[in-house]
Amino acid sequence: MIVSRTALLETLSAVQDTVSQLIGDLNESEIKDIEDYLGRICRHLRCSRNALVSINKLPSEILGYIFQFIHADFASPSRSWIEVSYVCRHWRRVALSMPSLWSVVDLRQKGFDVHKLEAFVQRSKAAPLTVFYQNPPSDHLVLRALQDVVARNMYRVRHMHVKADVCPPFSDVILSEPAPSLCSLSLWHKGPAFPLLHANSARALFDGRAPLLRKMTISACALWYVYRITSLTHLALYNSEAHWFGDSFVDMLDGCQQLEMLFIVSPHLRLATEVEQQHSNRIVTLPRLHLFYIVRVVCKCYPLPWLRHLLAHLEIPEYCDFRVEFWMTDREVVPEGSILSIFPPPAQFHPLEQVATVKLLTTSTSKSCIAVHSKTLFIVAHGDAFPLGLPNDFLCPIARIVIVNNTETTSFLLWRTLLSTTTHLKTLDVFEKYLDTVEFIQLLCPDLGAEGVSPVRCPGLQTVNWACLSYPDVDLLFGLMAMANDRAHCGSPMRAISIWPSVNGEDKRTVEFDSLGAPMGYFTRESTDEDCPCLHVVEGLIAAATPKRPDEDGW
Template sequence: MTFVCERCGHRDYRSSFSFSQQGVFTASGGSDSSSPEQLRANLDQVKTTILRQKAYLDELEETRRRLESELAQIVYPALTLPPEIVSRIFVECLPGHGRVRPSPDAPPLSLAQICRHWREIAISSCELWASVDMDGFFSDGTGHEKELLQMWFARAKGRPLSVTIRSPNHGVPPSIMSLVSSVCERLHSLELDLSHEDFLLLEQHSVTFPRLRRLVIFHRHGPSDYDPLHIFQNAPALSELGLEAHSGLISDLYPMLTSIDLGSTTFNTVLDVLHQYPRLLQLTAHITDGLLPRNVAVSTAHHLESLILHNSSLRSFTLPDLCRLELHNDGFLTLLPFLVRSSCTLEHLRLPLYGDETELVDGFQAVPSLKSLSIDVPYGVDLALFVQVLDTDPLLLPQLRTLAIFAPYKQFNYLAFIQLLQAQCDHPGHPARLVSVQLNLYGDDDEGHYKDDWLSSSVIFEFNKLVEQGMTLQATYNDDEEVWPDGSMDPCETFPSSRKLLEIESFDISLFI
């Protein structure tokens, strides 16, 4: 007799017979019988039950084959793409800043965990493994750091490598420094934020860097007379150089140099570098010897396209090809004479909000080609002044698309800021409108500021309304300590990082194999 479950539909072919504890087949509700006739009857019923169970299993097997056949006919579009297209999509998933962190929660390792087909594509896509940022890498504690990096570099095959190393408190393991030295001929970009001891480990290896194009050096807690740049004397193709502080540059050391960040340096050093490197297109410097005397001669750099100056003045420069300018001390009073003297076309500008309404209007009228603008709001200055200037003439900056505001958290005028952004959305006839806005607030929690309330619910409501209208809007507190809207930032986005580096508790080596 067949029983069918009302809930799951399972069919039970078991008869009313069962085995007793002694293993004797008995009829339920009947007495034990050992007569030949009864035994034959029991045996027949057992054979019948076996046949029914076999029929049931055959039916299940047929159902399984049918379901598998139907699943095999389903086409998943993502799995039909050519491997070359999938590989290109994977590469586009890498962070835009170019520093790839070996984490199971981020590409490329996360992509290699989806399915076997995608894993094969990810492992064979050498471009995915050509960059590595060892943020938190040395907190692994499993002892597999060198082995994992060797696999990482091996998957990159012959591609130029981009490597970022940030020294933890206990230093970089010597085996890692040795491994980096072994691939020095493949290095395209190298960022080092190391202790003095780590640089000494790297110095022990006689290395050359024939393909190195970008080098950034931060020397932590070492003697002031030690210059780690001498380790990289054999880097003839170097074109981008970043230093924590000025080192003894040699005029013919890097003939291909086009970009340099001198860090803390003197103004005379800046002038020397402009003369030593005629190919220079980008220059960043933090002047340590104060503002310049008024009788300094004007220096002309015909090819310089980007200039970022801290604690210095534009009075001594003529830069006819300049298109990006960042000033952290001077306002429009020195900008206007510079623009008249240089006749340059600025597209990107950052400067403090100094001056009255007339000076700001005259300054913005002198840069009609501006596409991005960054404003530093000093203590005691209200952002409403900037808003008032733009409200006076909506066509003042016709090409402006990107705006960044840097301001102290305690005195920031949210009302004026929201008014400014709403005005950009409410002028459909404006030749251009803001597309991307970045608000950067900073403060000192010791003064009674608390990051938990840096954005009120009403401000967030207004921000969301602007985002719904198509504006890209992001707000940060103390660099990247707090971020709206997603509340987090990639710890590898900046170098060196001002925040605590992300610690990865453990690596699963199976992700690499």
């Protein structure tokens, strides 16, 4: 029987009148029964009111599509994608019917116990899973439950990120089950560093069935000792023992022809005498590698045999961005040896053979960096405390050097080391942030060199470009001209000297030289009167360098 709205209101009004008449005659239990009944009526009324809200008039398919936008495929402290199931019955029904909303199993959430783990797995049905897990030392129940979940559902795990003690039996479970859907894996071992030598070396990672695995992050363990990891495009290795990067690691890389990014972060170093001897002569080509970073290398002496060995066995493309970031723990102590000795000879590390430009940035930070890409060697150094010393086998056909001085301190030894052994140098660019750093001029000019220090010849040098914040001292300009004359007499004439007395590139002044190395025109010391501003001296250089017609008119 369908009750009309008018009859419903009349019935409620009659009930209200009856209750009013019975006040004083009802006992406690009767009052409670009436309250429970009224509560049920109120809940039904709220449902009717919620049905009037615009969003609840949407079809379930559209509401579910909206829910997808608050569902994160990554670890997030927000639980909004869970809270939607507690708004109302309609929302809960829609949320529980969407397996993808329950596909992120984040065991790091506070209060996420074994029962919630099972609930998520059941609600996710056949949806691909993303698993995050980080266990405290005593979290054995959740760890065992996770092992069981992985064993039963590894076939649909798409991303798995675990920070725990990955010793057996946990490692046996997560590394041996086939993973046909796995795309990324992170293993952060929390115990002592070890190479997983317990495993059966004949077995493959995930039983050899992880065709979609492309990205892997490993910390404090060396899977390649026992597994051959192939088909990777991204590999990041944290807190690994440096001696692990030997022949076994090279063999593993040989199967990663699709590798695009390789990161080695915070390697643990041994003394050079402790590094295991390697005898392999194989060369591994990584044709798609475009980022190769080795970060937070803490050391007090060079060379680094493990790194030199690794680079000697890798053939990387010319466009690959290779960099090594060093962390100097004590700036007062200069590490022994040459930092460039981390490289094998250029014949073994071909990107060095192609280097045509060296860019040196002096900085006050304790982070130093060496990088090679696009035929350029980049050096970030903290002044003379940086062990740049060039090893004997470091012979690159360097045609250009760019020096950017970003400190108030001098870097005389650093610059001299870089210039003195560069026989192929043709162009020198210097950019100075401060006004009192003119050491590179003193290195090149025979009359301005430090006492007892001979100038750096750089026989192939043809062009000098110098940018500073203001016009340089007049004596330095004469020193440059003296250098040009000296080089002309030695058979290595200059082509041009350009000066920018501002960092924005304005007011460029250039002195050009003829084929014999002499300035085109004449320059006399009479124009260096003490009252003559430096600007006039530079303009005099320009005027002297401008070829003239017989009638004295300019070209």
